[in-house]
Structure formats: C-alpha cells, structure tokens
Amino acid sequence: MSTVPLSTLTTMQVGGPARELITATTREQLIEAALNTWDSNEPWLILGGGSNTIVADNGFDGTVIHVCTQGIERQQDISRSPNHSIVRVAAGMNWDELVAWSISEGLVGIEALSGIPGSTGAAPIQNIGAYGQELSTVLRAVEFLDRYTQEITWIPASELALGYRDSVFKQGKEGVILTVELGLSSYGNNQSAPIAFPQLASALGVELGAQVSLEQVRRSVLALRSSKGMVLNPADPDTASAGSFFMNPIVTENFARNLPEDAPRFPVTPDPQDRVLPLGAEVPDLPSKFSQPRLVKLSAAWLIENAGVHKGYRIPGSNAAISTKHTLAITNQGGATAAEVVGLATYVQAMVQSHFGIILRPEPNLIGVEI
Numbered sequence: 001m002s003t004v005p006l007s008t009l010t011t012m013q014v015g016g017p018a019r020e021l022i023t024a025t026t027r028e029q030l031i032e033a034a035l036n037t038w039d040s041n042e043p044w045l046i047l048g049g050g051s052n053t054i055v056a057d058n059g060f061d062g063t064v065i066h067v068c069t070q071g072i073e074r075q076q077d078i079s080r081s082p083n084h085s086i087v088r089v090a091a092g093m094n095w096d097e098l099v100a101w102s103i104s105e106g107l108v109g110i111e112a113l114s115g116i117p118g119s120t121g122a123a124p125i126q127n128i129g130a131y132g133q134e135l136s137t138v139l140r141a142v143e144f145l146d147r148y149t150q151e152i153t154w155i156p157a158s159e160l161a162l163g164y165r166d167s168v169f170k171q172g173k174e175g176v177i178l179t180v181e182l183g184l185s186s187y188g189n190n191q192s193a194p195i196a197f198p199q200l201a202s203a204l205g206v207e208l209g210a211q212v213s214l215e216q217v218r219r220s221v222l223a224l225r226s227s228k229g230m231v232l233n234p235a236d237p238d239t240a241s242a243g244s245f246f247m248n249p250i251v252t253e254n255f256a257r258n259l260p261e262d263a264p265r266f267p268v269t270p271d272p273q274d275r276v277l278p279l280g281a282e283v284p285d286l287p288s289k290f291s292q293p294r295l296v297k298l299s300a301a302w303l304i305e306n307a308g309v310h311k312g313y314r315i316p317g318s319n320a321a322i323s324t325k326h327t328l329a330i331t332n333q334g335g336a337t338a339a340e341v342v343g344l345a346t347y348v349q350a351m352v353q354s355h356f357g358i359i360l361r362p363e364p365n366l367i368g369v370e371i
C-alpha cells in the first residue's frame with residue numbers, strides 16, 4: 001500500500017491511499033507505467049491535478065498513475081495564416097500555467113479559461129469551459145495511448161464527441177492522453193477574443209462582443225472566480241472543492257415550462273429558421289430536426305438555492321459544507337471525509353429532486369463512492 005493518502009493529491013482533500021502510486025514525470029515513464037499496469041490487470045486510475053476527482057475514504061485498491069509530465073511546444077501554422085500557431089502541451093502541464101503562457105505569447109482563445117485548476121491532459125476529458133470559452137473551440141487533437149489496442153495515435157478533436165462537460169472519454173473510451181494539441185491565433189496587438197459572457201462583459205465594463213487586452217480578461221476572470229471561491233487558495237476552505245459539483249441539467253422546453261417563471265433557462269437547440277412558402281404551395285414535411293423536442297439548460301445553482309439549500313449549509317456534525325460563496329460548490333471546511341461530502345451531495349440531490357423532479361448529475365469523477 002502506498003503511504004500517500006490521495007487526499008493530498010485532490011483538491012477536495014478527501015480519500016485514502018492507493019495500493020500503488022506511480023508518479024510519471026516523462027512521456028516515456030507515463031507510457032511504461034500505463035502499459036505495465038494494464039498488463040497486470042490491476043484496477044488503475046489516471047490522476048492529474050485531482051481537481052475533478054473524489055476518492056473514497058478507504059482509498060483505491062489498485063494503481064494510481066499521477067501524470068506530471070511537462071513541456072509546451074509552439075509551431076507556426078503557416079498553412080492557415082502567419083498568425084496561427086499549433087501548440088503541443090504535455091498532459092501533466094498545469095492548465096492555468098498554460099493559459100498564463102499563452103497570454104504572455106499574445107495567443108488568443110483560452111484567456112477566459114484562466115484559473116481553472118488541474119492538468120492540461122484532463123482538460124479534454126470534460127471539455128472544460130468557463131466565461132464564454134470552451135476548450136473545444138481551440139482543441140485540434142490529442143495524442144492518446146489506448147487501453148485496448150495499446151497503440152499511440154493522434155485523435156482529431158472532431159472525433160472526441162466534445163459537448164457540455166462531455167467527451168468520448170466520459171463515455172467510456174479508456175486510455176491516457178499524453179499530449180494535447182491546440183490551435184491558437186494571435187491578433188498581433190494582445191487583443192482578446194470577443195467577450196462572450198455577460199457577467200464578464202459587465203465586470204470589464206464593455207459590451208458583449210467587445211475585445212479588450214488578454215491581460216485584462218485574465219485579471220477580470222481571476223477576480224470573478226476568486227469572489228466565488230473558484231481559484232484554489234490554501235487559506236480559503238471554500239476553495240477546497242471540486243469546483244461545480246453538479247452539472248447544469250438539460251431538459252425539454254416543455255418540462256421547463258412547469259418550473260417557476262424566474263428559473264433561468266438557456267436554449268440549447270437553436271430556433272428553427274423561418275421558412276417562407278408561396279401562397280397556396282403545399283407545406284412540405286418538416287425535417288426531423290424540427291420535430292425533435294427543443295432543449296434548454298437550467299441553472300443547477302438556482303435549483304439548489306430554490307430547493308432550500310443555501311450557501312454555507314452543512315449537515316449538523318459534518319465538515320463538508322456548501323461553499324459560503326457559491327451554491328454549486330461542495331467544500332471541505334477542514335477534516336471532512338469523503339463520506340461527508342457524499343452525504344451532503346446526496347442531500348442536495350434529494351432536495352432538488354423533491355422540489356423540481358430533476359435529478360442533478362455530479363460533475364466530478366467518483367472513485368469508490370456513489371451519489
């Protein structure tokens with residue numbers, strides 16, 4: 001048994017030890033560790049920054065491979081334009097260090113993803129997103145070691161089924177991401193991408209669609225995130241979390257009509273285009289996409305708050321609590337166990353289900369625990 005509790009490698013700070021813990025600092029070590037572990041047929045787990053993983057109190061009865069590879073390579077992509085670069089990043093690189101680097105290079109496309117904890121290799125797993133940007137818009141490909149074929153291939157982003165906090169990896173594709181390839185442009189004047197998120201635009205004091213400097217975006221995003229406890233800070237127990245604990249549920253528009261009027265809802269499927277037919281013309285059959293139910297995304301934070309679970313709430317005697325800054329984060333306020341985290345998450349889920357008939361789905365990867 002390893003002597004290192006996984007609570008020290010996860011931002012929720014819960015979880016017992018693994019049977020074996022391998023730290024891979026080079027690409028070769030990472031490949032070797034994965035192949036040897038798979039040959040042994042032991043249970044295995046890939047761990048990056050541990051910011052989206054909740055491990056059981058009794059730990060993990062198998063091998064944990066901790067991905068700590070480092071390195072960024074930049075090449076100009078003259079096939080597209082002199083301002084376009086292909087950036088290859090080792091899976092273990094800290095995501096936010098990559099964002100800071102891209103901004104220092106004047107590269108555009110991930111500035112609003114500042115402050116998201118964790119590794120670059122984990123970013124495609126749930127297609128990270130925040131403040132109007134999403135990895136999928138800049139991800140070109142991943143270099144992948146497949147669990148079953150044991151081959152290394154580059155998989156283009158178009159084959160990764162990237163969606164809202166979703167990808168082929170969340171749907172069961174097993175293996176290790178070794179390298180992440182991004183395509184980033186530069187406008188040459190340190191300008192950001194157009195601001196696409198109302199809260200960020202208002203914090204910057206600009207209209208949606210405006211461009212400001214990359215540095216300004218980073219500063220504003222980090223300030224907004226800090227005010228919600230969404231930037232890791234050892235001095236602030238509200239940041240000992242896995243970020244948003246539940247995903248925003250996607251429901252049919254019909255179902256959403258039964259919710260209170262002030263429940264926020266965001267269209268997921270675009271409005272069908274108006275079609276003009278000459279008078280007297282026969283109305284053709286509508287393509288099936290128009291007859292499918294329209295979908296809307298709801299706010300999990302709103303549902304939790306309006307189910308009566310408020311910021312700072314904790315089950316009496318438990319050290320797990322809803323963040324005092326953000327209803328969607330379950331936090332470890334000091335010495336919480338995984339069982340306490342799960343207990344609170346289950347309570348939140350039950351409250352939302354009984355009030356609104358919606359079962360919230362947890363966002364983090366659950367290892368040895370169930371919600």
Ligand SMILES: Cc1cc2nc3c(=O)[nH]c(=O)nc-3n(C[C@H](O)[C@H](O)[C@H](O)COP(=O)(O)OP(=O)(O)OC[C@H]3O[C@@H](n4cnc5c(N)ncnc54)[C@H](O)[C@@H]3O)c2cc1C
Nearest residue numbers: 048049050051052053118119121122128129130177242243
């Ligand atoms: C305070 C806070 C704020 C957050 N804010 C956001 C946010 O705004 N937006 C957002 O999308 N997420 C957010 N998150 C969630 C989290 O930071 C991201 O999901 C991040 O990408 C996880 O990276 P990680 O390296 O810590 O992953 P880990 O927790 O180590 O792993 C997550 C999953 O990815 C797998 N994995 C990790 N590395 C690899 C690899 N190289 N190859 C194959 N599989 C791998 C693991 O097995 C596991 O299933 C937040 C988390 C916290 C704690």
